[in-house]
Amino acid sequence: MKLPFIIIVDDDEQVLRAIQRDVRKKYHKDYRVVATDSANEALELIKEIKLQNETVALFISDQRMPEMEGVIFLEKTKEIYPDAKLVLLTAYSDIDVAIKAINDIKLNFYLLKPWNPPEEKLYPPIDDLLDEWQAHFKPDHEGIRIIGFQWSPKSHNLKEFLSGILIPYLWMDIENNSQAAKYLASAVVSHEQLPLVVLKDGTWMSDPTLPKLAQSLGLQQSANQKMYDVLIIGGGPAGLAASVYGSCEGLKTILIEKSNPGGQASSSARIENYLGFPTGLSGADLSRRAIAQTLRFGTEIITPKTVKKIRIQDGYKITEMTDGSEIHSKSVIIATGIEYTKLGIHGLDKFTGAGVYYGSAAVEAHACKDEIIYIVGGGNSACQAAMYMCKFAKEVNILIRRDSIKKTAANYLAQSIIQTPNIIVHPHTEITSVEGDRELERITLKNSTTGEEKTVPAKALFIYIGAKPGTLWLNGTILKDEKGFIITGNELLKEKTFNTFWKLDRKPLLPETSVPGIFASGDVRSTALTGISSAVGEGAMAIRFVRKYLEET
Ligand SMILES: Cc1cc2nc3c(=O)[nH]c(=O)nc-3n(C[C@H](O)[C@H](O)[C@H](O)COP(=O)(O)OP(=O)(O)OC[C@H]3O[C@@H](n4cnc5c(N)ncnc54)[C@H](O)[C@@H]3O)c2cc1C
Numbered sequence: 001m002k003l004p005f006i007i008i009v010d011d012d013e014q015v016l017r018a019i020q021r022d023v024r025k026k027y028h029k030d031y032r033v034v035a036t037d038s039a040n041e042a043l044e045l046i047k048e049i050k051l052q053n054e055t056v057a058l059f060i061s062d063q064r065m066p067e068m069e070g071v072i073f074l075e076k077t078k079e080i081y082p083d084a085k086l087v088l089l090t091a092y093s094d095i096d097v098a099i100k101a102i103n104d105i106k107l108n109f110y111l112l113k114p115w116n117p118p119e120e121k122l123y124p125p126i127d128d129l130l131d132e133w134q135a136h137f138k139p140d141h142e143g144i145r146i147i148g149f150q151w152s153p154k155s156h157n158l159k160e161f162l163s164g165i166l167i168p169y170l171w172m173d174i175e176n177n178s179q180a181a182k183y184l185a186s187a188v189v190s191h192e193q194l195p196l197v198v199l200k201d202g203t204w205m206s207d208p209t210l211p212k213l214a215q216s217l218g219l220q221q222s223a224n225q226k227m228y229d230v231l232i233i234g235g236g237p238a239g240l241a242a243s244v245y246g247s248c249e250g251l252k253t254i255l256i257e258k259s260n261p262g263g264q265a266s267s268s269a270r271i272e273n274y275l276g277f278p279t280g281l282s283g284a285d286l287s288r289r290a291i292a293q294t295l296r297f298g299t300e301i302i303t304p305k306t307v308k309k310i311r312i313q314d315g316y317k318i319t320e321m322t323d324g325s326e327i328h329s330k331s332v333i334i335a336t337g338i339e340y341t342k343l344g345i346h347g348l349d350k351f352t353g354a355g356v357y358y359g360s361a362a363v364e365a366h367a368c369k370d371e372i373i374y375i376v377g378g379g380n381s382a383c384q385a386a387m388y389m390c391k392f393a394k395e396v397n398i399l400i401r402r403d404s405i406k407k408t409a410a411n412y413l414a415q416s417i418i419q420t421p422n423i424i425v426h427p428h429t430e431i432t433s434v435e436g437d438r439e440l441e442r443i444t445l446k447n448s449t450t451g452e453e454k455t456v457p458a459k460a461l462f463i464y465i466g467a468k469p470g471t472l473w474l475n476g477t478i479l480k481d482e483k484g485f486i487i488t489g490n491e492l493l494k495e496k497t498f499n500t501f502w503k504l505d506r507k508p509l510l511p512e513t514s515v516p517g518i519f520a521s522g523d524v525r526s527t528a529l530t531g532i533s534s535a536v537g538e539g540a541m542a543i544r545f546v547r548k549y550l551e552e553t
Pocket residue numbers: 233234235236237238239256257258259260261262263264265266267268269270271272273305306307308335336337338339359380381382384470473521522523524530531532533535
């Protein structure tokens with residue numbers, strides 16, 4: 001495959017030469033760097049590149065140019081290459097324009113002139129943008145293929161797992177992709193044996209389990225060490241943060257995740273409130289960055305493995321997995337978050353993954369192109385999903401029990417929803433029944449104020465109606481509140497039974513559970529403030545207390 005382009009536009013010849021020189025120096029091996037002093041000429045060139053079926057990864061444009069302003073040029077490029085990253089070259093006096101462009105055209109970065117030394121001011125942000133672009137770029141075909149029925153739950157599970165662990169794949173719908181049949185024929189696989197996964201080297205697996213797929217992809221499946229300083233259960237923001245800080249501080253750290261690292265956050269279409277990302281970032285991007293960071297520090301990540309029990313032996317913790325394997329550690333951090341609440345409608349379960357989804361808008365978005373879809377719930381997650389899906393679907397319908405989303409969603413989201421023409425909010429509306437053959441086809445809606453019912457075609461239903469902790473497996477080991485959240489620190493002192501389970505002279509540490517050396521952080525912790533930043537903060541903080549605990553043992 002040919003290298004992607006980086007296109008630079010600046011009417012000031014001296015600046016153009018300087019930026020072209022610096023960009024070429026670092027990126028010429030992986031990108032074709034093209035520079036021009038004319039915005040119009042650049043637009044013509046881009047159209048030609050598009051005709052040749054080639055790709056542009058990054059546009060860099062000066063703001064002040066006689067033919068057209070940089071912001072206008074970059075906006076025009078979005079019509080041709082919507083996924084390319086945009087950088088505006090600005091003078092200090094144009095910062096206001098640049099900041100406005102972050103909102104208006106989703107500018108990715110503004111670079112102040114001069115950018116010397118480039119090692120400090122130019123390369124780090126460009127590296128970051130190109131990494132992000134590469135992570136989403138799907139080359140024409142190389143790599144893994146999944147062949148199956150679009151609305152099959154099994155296909156959905158495989159797609160969700162691979163996208164969650166950031167492994168690119170090519171999805172081939174057996175009913176709509178003429179090439180797909182060819183793979184079935186060479187693997188001698190029937191429709192009943194789908195989905196079929198074809199790996200890079202041509203080997204294939206029919207209907208693989210996630211552990212089998214993970215093994216074939218070379219993902220770590222067992223612990224390398226006999227004893228770890230800290231074992232983290234759950235790879236959401238809290239667990240990932242704990243793993244980064246644990247490994248970074250020199251602790252032998254292992255993280256166990258039952259599906260893919262990233263947790264709830266990875267299904268977030270756009271996180272707008274995470275510090276340091278003024279243009280927002282997707283949950284997948286946040287997870288990708290965190291996984292790369294923690295692996296770099298030496299964390300071992302084992303996925304997919306579900307923890308089913310923790311035993312204590314001479315103060316050491318033995319964590320048991322559902323497949324029978326065990327890992328020994330001196331301390332444990334439970335960061336298992338919360339699980340989506342299921343919508344209790346008769347017959348709905350059979351469509352889960354076949355038109356009905358819990359928090360997986362991003363994975364199925366392209367399959368909903370030009371379709372009419374429904375979202376249940378009016379909270380931030382539901383509204384984020386709607387804002388994401390409206391770019392693909394013809395019509396996005398949000399069903400809420402209350403009269404307005406203003407009471408349940410953040411103001412900026414509620415405003416965006418109101419201003420988006422293809423999103424319709426249906427107040428006082430519930431689903432009473434669902435129908436379909438192999439996949440979801442129709443839903444019946446009821447207006448609770450008027451009592452009116454109507455049955456409408458629905459290709460997909462995304463459900464975001466809250467969540468609860470999945471901590472049943474901890475019964476009998478660790479103290480939880482009446483809703484199943486883990487009680488920690490001073491809250492334990494309030495328990496009448498405190499003296500029966502706590503035998504140490506010291507009080508429980510802030511994130512410590514009723515068992516010394518087992519900590520809880522993130523959404524699973526009773527009284528925790530939910531949200532990504534809080535989970536990250538709690539994960540990082542837990543490591544401080546793990547160290548304290550390790551010092552005393
Ligand atoms: C769609 C969506 C959008 C959101 N958007 C935002 C936003 O924009 N801003 C914001 O601040 N917050 C947002 N949130 C909330 C935020 O994502 C959560 O508060 C945060 O992810 C909590 O992190 P956590 O690490 O505590 O738990 P989780 O993210 O729930 O992660 C827990 C992990 O533990 C794993 N696990 C569970 N049980 C086991 C087990 N037995 N063995 C092994 N692994 C296990 C799970 O698979 C999961 O990966 C959003 C949530 C959703 C669902």
